[in-house]
Amino acid sequence: MEGSSIATMGRDEPRLAPRRRLLPAAVLVIVLAAALILPQLTSNQFYIHLANLMLLNSIFAVSLGLIASVGQISLGHAAFVAAGAYVSALAALSFKLPPILGIVLAGLVTGLAAVLLGKILLRLRGVYFVLVTFLAGQVFTLIVLNWESVTHGANGLLGIPAISIFGLPLSTRLRFYYFALAAFIIVVTFVWALMRSQYGRAFRSIAENVRLAESSGIDVSHYQIVAFALGSGIAGAAGAAMVHYIRFLSPDSFTFNDSIAYITMLVVGGRHTMIGGVLGALFLTPLPELFRGFVGAQHIIYGVILLSVLLFIPNGLVSIGRSFFSKGSEPETPK
Amino acid sequence: MDYSILLAQAVLNGLVIGVMYMLMAVGFTLVFGIMRVVNFAHGEFYMLGAFTGFFTYVYWEIPFIVCLLIAALTIGILGMLVERTLIQPFRSDEMSGMIATLAISVIIQNGAVLLWGPQPRAMPDIVTGTLAIGPFSFPWSRLVVIAAAALIFTAFWLFMQRTRLGRAMRAVAQDTETALIQGIRVNYIYPLAFGMSVALAALAGALMGPVFSVSPFVGLTPMLKAFVVVILGGLGSVPGAVVGGLLLGMIESFTATIFGSLMSDILQLLLVILILLVRPAGLLGQREA
Numbered sequence: 001m002e003g004s005s006i007a008t009m010g011r012d013e014p015r016l017a018p019r020r021r022l023l024p025a026a027v028l029v030i031v032l033a034a035a036l037i038l039p040q041l042t043s044n045q046f047y048i049h050l051a052n053l054m055l056l057n058s059i060f061a062v063s064l065g066l067i068a069s070v071g072q073i074s075l076g077h078a079a080f081v082a083a084g085a086y087v088s089a090l091a092a093l094s095f096k097l098p099p100i101l102g103i104v105l106a107g108l109v110t111g112l113a114a115v116l117l118g119k120i121l122l123r124l125r126g127v128y129f130v131l132v133t134f135l136a137g138q139v140f141t142l143i144v145l146n147w148e149s150v151t152h153g154a155n156g157l158l159g160i161p162a163i164s165i166f167g168l169p170l171s172t173r174l175r176f177y178y179f180a181l182a183a184f185i186i187v188v189t190f191v192w193a194l195m196r197s198q199y200g201r202a203f204r205s206i207a208e209n210v211r212l213a214e215s216s217g218i219d220v221s222h223y224q225i226v227a228f229a230l231g232s233g234i235a236g237a238a239g240a241a242m243v244h245y246i247r248f249l250s251p252d253s254f255t256f257n258d259s260i261a262y263i264t265m266l267v268v269g270g271r272h273t274m275i276g277g278v279l280g281a282l283f284l285t286p287l288p289e290l291f292r293g294f295v296g297a298q299h300i301i302y303g304v305i306l307l308s309v310l311l312f313i314p315n316g317l318v319s320i321g322r323s324f325f326s327k328g329s330e331p332e333t334p335k
Numbered sequence: 336m337d338y339s340i341l342l343a344q345a346v347l348n349g350l351v352i353g354v355m356y357m358l359m360a361v362g363f364t365l366v367f368g369i370m371r372v373v374n375f376a377h378g379e380f381y382m383l384g385a386f387t388g389f390f391t392y393v394y395w396e397i398p399f400i401v402c403l404l405i406a407a408l409t410i411g412i413l414g415m416l417v418e419r420t421l422i423q424p425f426r427s428d429e430m431s432g433m434i435a436t437l438a439i440s441v442i443i444q445n446g447a448v449l450l451w452g453p454q455p456r457a458m459p460d461i462v463t464g465t466l467a468i469g470p471f472s473f474p475w476s477r478l479v480v481i482a483a484a485a486l487i488f489t490a491f492w493l494f495m496q497r498t499r500l501g502r503a504m505r506a507v508a509q510d511t512e513t514a515l516i517q518g519i520r521v522n523y524i525y526p527l528a529f530g531m532s533v534a535l536a537a538l539a540g541a542l543m544g545p546v547f548s549v550s551p552f553v554g555l556t557p558m559l560k561a562f563v564v565v566i567l568g569g570l571g572s573v574p575g576a577v578v579g580g581l582l583l584g585m586i587e588s589f590t591a592t593i594f595g596s597l598m599s600d601i602l603q604l605l606l607v608i609l610i611l612l613v614r615p616a617g618l619l620g621q622r623e624a
Contacts, residue, residue, distance in 0.1 A: 073434070127367075127373050127429065128611065131373065135562060263418075296447065299441050299445040300446060306435075309437075
């Protein structure tokens with residue numbers, strides 16, 4: 001299936017090229033217009049809140065996807081999100097740093113932390129890396145719980161200010177929505193451009209075969225640290241943005257369960273493409289709302305979906321869409 | 336005098352949690368050695384074992400040893416089914432297999448919350464009284480745990496060393512393809528190894544039920560500690576899991592006595608990261624090719 005579509009793509013490329021470029025562009029414009037207008041049409045605050053969470057979760061999943069694009073899965077992603085949130089929240093509460101700068105600071109601090117951690121951890125490959133990111137996430141939670149003089153321990157931080165831009169506080173859900181949408185577009189565009197650059201090619205070759213990449217002269221650990229730092233930095237900045245929206249932060253805000261949720265989104269959407277994380281987040285974020293009232297049912301459903309996707313559509317929802325599109329846009333190819 | 340009693344107590348506590356970590360880590364490392372699967376659901380089988388022990392002992396009022404057998408058998412069979420249906424499809428893909436076990440863990444844990452509720456339940460001691468040696472007194476309930484764990488491990492070790500099946504398992508762990516050529520049915524070995532591994536976890540859970548309490552969330556800590564132990568001892572190494580388990584139990588008991596339990600957890604995890612830096616293959620592990 002996959003093989004045949006690639007083969008036809010190569011052969012029909014010249015003829016199909018203009019249409020291929022036009023269709024995604026048109027879809028993009030329509031989706032963007034809908035994203036800009038739709039929230040104005042509803043007065044239901046809950047839907048807008050859900051949309052905000054979908055955008056933030058998309059950023060988390062895409063940033064995890066960036067780390068996964070060099071063939072590493074981080075089980076401590078939520079710890080970076082939490083770290084960014086704490087940096088910005090504490091800077092705002094203790095030093096009155098404007099949240100918008102706090103978000104930048106959070107991104108820089110978590111990115112830098114990831115560089116340092118990456119220099120140590122990325123010597124480990126595969127399973128060891130996963131185990132250690134898991135343990136590192138636990139260490140982070142324990143430190144936050146223990147360091148009460150700064151983090152207020154389990155009581156958490158209250159009264160975190162909202163983001164304000166040119167004196168306009170983004171204190172309503174709708175205002176934050178446009179901020180989150182802009183952030184989402186910036187992140188997705190950045191990752192998209194990155195994956196098309198020389199970096200993206202290096203990432204993919206590392207994911208495909210570490211040893212081959214290494215022997216072809218690609219500095220594997222350099223690229224892995226870059227991917228880890230960028231992915232973690234984006235997660236930290238997005239975590240900071242989220243904390244200025246939720247305006248409360250405790251060690252329970254971002255936990256191991258959230259790390260699993262990001263992985264679920266990425267895998268369900270399709271872990272080999274950037275858009276996969278977005279699709280997964282858009283699909284999975286609103287889902288638990290259908291099953292309110294059953295304690296724990298939300299996690300079970302996430303687990304069942306994750307397992308079924310792994311078993312039956314290993315390349316995620318993206319692959320369904322892709323096979324649908326390729327069937328629609330080009331005639332069935334003779335063998 | 337006070338110090339020596341404190342010391343004896345720390346040693347006993349260290350041994351109790353040490354043998355529990357040992358049982359957890361041995362199963363965890365066995366599955367990794369044979370199947371190359373990192374089982375993130377290992378702790379949930381511990382939890383299921385604890386619940387099985389709890390229900391059979393408290394409601395059926397049968398001898399505890401029978402409870403242990405029931406827990407090992409039912410959870411072992413469940414483990415075989417899980418391996419056969421949910422893990423075997425990912426045999427060639429380490430990463431997907433690992434993510435699958437994450438999903439299994441989430442489902443089991445929250446299924447337990449749904450079925451039995453989140454609140455912890457206290458389980459009565461199996462035996463009461465204390466053993467007095469000079470100025471020291473040791474509660475029998477703890478000594479029984481240590482003895483039982485030692486027996487279980489001995490049985491496991493004899494099985495692995497002396498039986499055909501155990502030899503076959505070790506052969507598969509060393510080199511799957513060569514084992515296949517020698518006529519070993521790998522398709523039977525995998526579910527069997529996984530079932531044995533989670534049965535060990537279930538036994539650990541059932542044994543620790545009376546020591547700690549029983550709730551759907553009791554699996555997380557033992558699993559975390561099993562990770563720490565296998566990194567200490569080397570992923571895939573059974574002797575490493577034994578040494579690492581007992582060592583970690585002692586370290587934990589002593590640091591907790593001196594610095595408090597939260598600090599003890601942080602120190603342990605930092606120790607792991609340190610070990611990984613200095614000796615990535617673990618204390619007794621072999622460097623991977």
